[in-house]
Amino acid sequence: MTDEELMKEAISLAEHCKPIADRIPKVGAVIAVDGIIVGKGQRGTGESRDDDHAEKVALKGVVDRKQLPRATVYTTLEPCTPEVRSEPLDCCTELIRQAEVKRVFIGILDPNQGVRGKGLWELQSRGIEVELFPPELAKKIRVLNDKFIRVQQTLGIRITNVQPGQTIRTCDKGGVFEFEGTFLNPPGDDVFALTNIGGQWWPQPYPLRLTANDTWSVKVHFGGSGPHTVCIVRANELGAGLIRYYRKIGALNRKARDLVKEVIRGSGLEDEEAFLRSLGSVYPGIEMGKLPKGIELLDQVNILVENPPK
Numbered sequence: 001m002t003d004e005e006l007m008k009e010a011i012s013l014a015e016h017c018k019p020i021a022d023r024i025p026k027v028g029a030v031i032a033v034d035g036i037i038v039g040k041g042q043r044g045t046g047e048s049r050d051d052d053h054a055e056k057v058a059l060k061g062v063v064d065r066k067q068l069p070r071a072t073v074y075t076t077l078e079p080c081t082p083e084v085r086s087e088p089l090d091c092c093t094e095l096i097r098q099a100e101v102k103r104v105f106i107g108i109l110d111p112n113q114g115v116r117g118k119g120l121w122e123l124q125s126r127g128i129e130v131e132l133f134p135p136e137l138a139k140k141i142r143v144l145n146d147k148f149i150r151v152q153q154t155l156g157i158r159i160t161n162v163q164p165g166q167t168i169r170t171c172d173k174g175g176v177f178e179f180e181g182t183f184l185n186p187p188g189d190d191v192f193a194l195t196n197i198g199g200q201w202w203p204q205p206y207p208l209r210l211t212a213n214d215t216w217s218v219k220v221h222f223g224g225s226g227p228h229t230v231c232i233v234r235a236n237e238l239g240a241g242l243i244r245y246y247r248k249i250g251a252l253n254r255k256a257r258d259l260v261k262e263v264i265r266g267s268g269l270e271d272e273e274a275f276l277r278s279l280g281s282v283y284p285g286i287e288m289g290k291l292p293k294g295i296e297l298l299d300q301v302n303i304l305v306e307n308p309p310k
């Protein structure tokens with residue numbers, strides 16, 4: 001069989017995959033020596049036991065392993081890397097390296113942000129020849145995996161520890177409440193929390209923190225009680241610049257306020273608190289009817305902040 005026929009064979013295996021969820025790709029892999037197929041595999045459905053990767057299944061199926069150094073792997077999806085596997089040595093790039101195959105044909109790069117090119121890089125750096133499927137076959141694979149690709153390109157951020165309309169208490173925690181949630185793809189440092197009251201926005205000073213494989217948390221500060229909307233957003237360069245600038249101004253205001261406090265302490269001023277209030281808020285909200293173009297809303301929840309006890 002020719003290279004192209006073997007690639008088509010791998011695609012036909014991918015077409016027969018029946019994943020149970022959109023996050024599972026449809027992948028087929030064929031191993032051939034001198035144009036003769038010696039191993040075949042397809043990605044499992046995503047139900048635990050059945051969940052082996054196509055390349056791993058195909059490698060396992062090779063009876064005469066001595067042939068492998070002369071073999072070519074045709075896989076519809078870029079082989080995975082240690083970063084995305086719970087057992088790093090079980091990743092396909094590592095298995096291919098151990099098998100010492102000569103050449104790998106890759107259909108499409110893995111849209112998973114943890115892989116995307118790293119598999120190709122890893123194979124090449126191990127001295128394995130890497131080639132890509134021709135464009136029309138790659139297009140077929142993209143169409144076949146359109147749902148998987150879409151899932152991989154979104155962060156899939158959800159707030160999960162608070163229900164819409166829920167009342168939260170912050171007065172015993174210094175005005176801070178910790179929001180938690182899940183994600184499909186790990187958020188980077190361009191993901192922030194903002195609070196909003198009727199068109200006034202407050203970017204939060206703390207970044208989202210990853211707490212486990214698929215969960216995050218973020219501390220949100222509330223300056224007062226009543227209804228608030230808490231938003232998790234992804235900012236582009238412009239949006240991130242706005243948020244960083246806001247944080248800087250807040251920090252400067254805070255420093256200035258502390259200095260003022262020290263100066264007026266014991267100065268004989270009658271009502272220090274009223275004087276400080278008259279200077280305005282340290283963290284003035286940004287007035288925006290809606291989020292600007294540089295800031296993309298990922299998830300939001302409306303909550304009520306409990307009144308502090310009198």
Ligand SMILES: [Zn+2]
Nearest residue numbers: 053079080092
């Ligand atoms: Zn894999």
